[in-house]
Amino acid sequence: MKRVVSEQSSAAVSPDKLLKEAAATLADPSFSLDVITWQKQYGRHALPWQNTRDAYRVWLSEIMLQQTQVAAVIPYYLRFLETFPTVQSLAAASSEEVMSHWSGLGYYSRARNLHKCAQTIVTEYGGVFPSDPALLEQLTGIGRSTAAAISAFSYGTRAAILDGNVKRVFARVFGVERYPGEKAVENEMWLRAVALLPESDVEAYTQGLMDLGATLCTRNRPSCQRCPLAHRCVAYASGRTNELPVRKPKKAVPEKETTMLLIVDKNQVLLEQRPDKGIWGGLLSLPEIASETDGDATHFDAALALAIAPFGVSASLEKLPMFTHVFTHFKLHVTPYRIALARRLERAGQDNYVWYPADKMVDAPLPAPVKKLLLAVFREPDLLS
The missing domain is CATH 3.90.79.10 (Nucleoside Triphosphate Pyrophosphohydrolase)
Incomplete structure (x- = not known):
């Protein structure tokens, strides 16, 4: 009888509670402190989309930066803002005009989604981007990580990001032995990303993770000696920075x-x-x-x-x-x-x-x-x- 009661009690535990318990084991305030301290002293502070709470400019930069290097984005970003300085001006533009300003940046579905999203912001939100990441994620072209970044930089929301740079940092620091693109591995990384969020300085922490991946923990020849996470990095300690993160299984290119x-x-x-x-x-x-x-x-x-x-x-x-x-x-x-x-x-x-x-x-x-x-x-x- 006692065994049956124990099974029923275990079955009654909610998934949310199990996730919280798992996240609690991953929490480490010293991790975020290391990132924040480094970012404030050595991180990037003068990019065109920084030092602003304008959600339109933050959103535009985050969409342009998807799968695109900062150096390539900057001239497009500046030219785009010259023509479309507000979400209203972008929403009112023709599709041809928007695509013309995007031409050469690649991944053109981003431009179509950008235009559609701007129109939604104007018609459904009165031209004001919502602060809730869950609402942002429902908009065209905005995924979970992008929604969190927009909300964090624009409103200081405590929300976790997990873009390609962050996946690389996590894979090396925590010794993730599987390909981060696998759904199960990505879910585990999201759990860790949420668990490591600091209680304050979310903007510096978020920017710090991005900066680490972009400037130090790069795909090739990472600068481990200057990394604030080197003392805790599994890949660095084991000499496996070239092996982690695990590469996507190769397929013949059609x-x-x-x-x-x-x-x-x-x-x-x-x-x-x-x-x-x-x-x-x-x-x-x-x-x-x-x-x-x-x-x-x-x-x-x-x-x-x-x-x-x-x-x-x-x-x-x-x-x-x-x-x-x-x-x-x-x-x-x-x-x-x-x-x-x-x-x-x-x-x-x-x-x-x-x-x-x-x-x-x-x-x-x-x-x-x-x-x-x-x-x-x-x-x-x-x-x-």
Whole structure:
């Protein structure tokens, strides 16, 4: 009978209580103190989005910094704010204008989500970002870690982050032996992230974790001798900083091919707006057809002629050098063809096509490799040789 009562009592323990008990065993105030003390003396304090409580600017920086280095983000961030100084101005902008200012920064779904999120903030929150991380996380393009960072930096909320830099710090300091991208491992890291939160100085602690990962605990050649956590770091003590965090299991990188059509008429080039979903979603780009290697030459020539015909009569056709663009999950090999028209036809009812002036190409909302190609063709043809 006693055994049955004991089982019932154990079954009645709530998951939340078990999580709190587990978190209590991971708590260590000295960890956050080390991070905060280091950040205040050696961390970054002069980034354009720091020293402000403006949630709009904090949010913009956090979205731009997702999977992108600080040095690459700074010029985009400053230019973006010049055109869209407030969430209201961003919400009121056209999609093309937003994508144009994002062009070259990559991961274009961020820009579409940014625009949609701004509109939600204006229409549903009166232009004021909520302080509750749970509400922020419900907004388009904002995950748990980003929501916590926005809330912490804007409102001083005690919320845990767990971005790529923090995962790397945790994996090395605490000797995590499994790939952090696994859901179970990530859940354990979240538990630790919450348990280690300090009672005060959350902004300095949050920034400190980011700074450690970005400046000292880097992916390659970390500066362990200057790290405030070196005395407690498992990877440093065991000489395994090159092994931790555990790398993602390698898979063969798929390779794809496509043919892009650079159709030109009177110093204008034909561009097609890509679907919102998929690579380069929402941007303008060059029309595409299947690569020549996908079929025999006769079929390719027929497909090429069929693709050109609705826009005019071809005067010349030139095959340009192939280039390769590497995405996160695959490589894309692109063979461009430059087609000059002898006579242009106006294609009615095709709203996804536009003739774009060559001298405005630098400001067009184009994928970076496509913009580079077009600028080379129209401004620096020697780059193609």
